[in-house]
Amino acid sequence: MGLKIGRGAAAPPFLVMDVIRAANARAAALAPGAPGIIRMEVGQPGTGAPAGAREAARAALASNDSLGYTEALGRPSLRARIARHYAAWYGLALPDERVAVTMGASGAFPLAFLAAFDPGDRIALTAPFYPPYLNILTALGLEPVVLETGPETRFQPNVAMLRALDPMPHGLIIASPCNPAGTMLHADELASIARYCDEAGIRLISDEIYHGLNYGTKIATAAAFSKSALVINSFSKYFSMTGWRVGWMVCPEDLLRPVECLAQNLFISAPHIAQIAAEAAFDCADELTANVARYRRSRDLLLARLPGAGFPKLSPAEGAFYLFADISERSNDSTAFASRMLAEAGIAVTPGVDFDRRRGHHFLRFSYCGPEEDMAEAAARLARWR
Numbered sequence: 001m002g003l004k005i006g007r008g009a010a011a012p013p014f015l016v017m018d019v020i021r022a023a024n025a026r027a028a029a030l031a032p033g034a035p036g037i038i039r040m041e042v043g044q045p046g047t048g049a050p051a052g053a054r055e056a057a058r059a060a061l062a063s064n065d066s067l068g069y070t071e072a073l074g075r076p077s078l079r080a081r082i083a084r085h086y087a088a089w090y091g092l093a094l095p096d097e098r099v100a101v102t103m104g105a106s107g108a109f110p111l112a113f114l115a116a117f118d119p120g121d122r123i124a125l126t127a128p129f130y131p132p133y134l135n136i137l138t139a140l141g142l143e144p145v146v147l148e149t150g151p152e153t154r155f156q157p158n159v160a161m162l163r164a165l166d167p168m169p170h171g172l173i174i175a176s177p178c179n180p181a182g183t184m185l186h187a188d189e190l191a192s193i194a195r196y197c198d199e200a201g202i203r204l205i206s207d208e209i210y211h212g213l214n215y216g217t218k219i220a221t222a223a224a225f226s227k228s229a230l231v232i233n234s235f236s237k238y239f240s241m242t243g244w245r246v247g248w249m250v251c252p253e254d255l256l257r258p259v260e261c262l263a264q265n266l267f268i269s270a271p272h273i274a275q276i277a278a279e280a281a282f283d284c285a286d287e288l289t290a291n292v293a294r295y296r297r298s299r300d301l302l303l304a305r306l307p308g309a310g311f312p313k314l315s316p317a318e319g320a321f322y323l324f325a326d327i328s329e330r331s332n333d334s335t336a337f338a339s340r341m342l343a344e345a346g347i348a349v350t351p352g353v354d355f356d357r358r359r360g361h362h363f364l365r366f367s368y369c370g371p372e373e374d375m376a377e378a379a380a381r382l383a384r385w386r
Contacts, residue, residue: 023342
């Protein structure tokens with residue numbers, strides 16, 4: 001008789017990781033001197049951690065500090081520094097006590113879902129979506145309620161979509177700027193959604209990990225519009241510290257102690273040395289601003305050149321570092337199309353089915369956070385490949 005396997009084991013894969021593996025294998029098989037593989041599949045900044053963060057980590061390693069466990073909610077100095085960040089960026093007075101340092105944003109999501117919801121609760125999210133939202137919800141026994149969005153709403157939800165739901169969900173996940181489309185909820189839209197969620201008793205979870213990566217449209221935080229919202233952010237994207245695995249969550253007062261207890265049991269604490277480096281990253285504004293300027297140049301280049309290379313239907317790309325391309329005029333199988341692009345053009349991209357299981361066969365996601373010269377070469381290769 002076979003042993004039982006838990007329901008959580010049925011969580012589907014995060015397909016971009018399969019694309020990474022395929023791209024790595026193809027790169028390893030290239031003949032010497034052959035053109036390399038251009039990586040546009042993963043949202044990992046090519047800039048690396050800022051110099052000040054790396055220096056702070058070196059100094060910590062050279063000290064006599066044991067770098068042992070920190071408090072479950074993070075080093076007090078880092079929590080205070082994050083609170084000051086909200087004052088500087090959003091004009092929001094945020095008590096240090098409401099900040100929880102987490103094992104990246106990826107570690108924050110299960111903490112948020114476990115603290116706020118029970119198995120069987122219904123959680124709304126929009127498609128296209130960041131795949132782990134749905135996969136984590138499913139693994140925890142929560143019921144995802146998918147709201148289909150498109151270019152007409154900039155791939156973002158609105159209050160009318162929420163009013164149409166029956167029964168009302170227990171929670172709503174939003175992301176601005178969003179992955180994969182790079183679109184944003186503008187301040188008035190975010191305020192309306194937050195206000196409606198508070199009135200309707202819907203717990204709002206706002207993914208803000210791409211804040212700082214915006215190109216003309218001003219960012220707004222849900223924490224400014226709702227004291228009951230859970231706001232999640234990370235040092236991975238704007239701060240370019242993916243592998244350091246440190247993020248944060250702004251918690252409402254009623255969930256702060258539950259989040260702390262869950263963090264104590266699930267993670268103990270985020271890596272001590274990563275917290276030291278993250279605190280120092282706040283003082284690297286010039287370097288980080290230069291990174292954003294680089295992403296913007298790549299974005300502008302691709303928006304100008306991809307239409308002529310056979311990709312005329314692109315998301316507005318207000319923020320983050322992604323373009324979501326409608327390829328319905330060229331293919332109805334984004335997985336096969338992406339595989340062929342890798343094999344024939346040497347460009348790795350992510351199939352849209354990773355982000356929208358019903359309509360994603362007609363979309364690809366291009367990530368433009370790699371080297372600028374690679375993005376220019378990708379546009380040239382795609383023009384020839386067409």
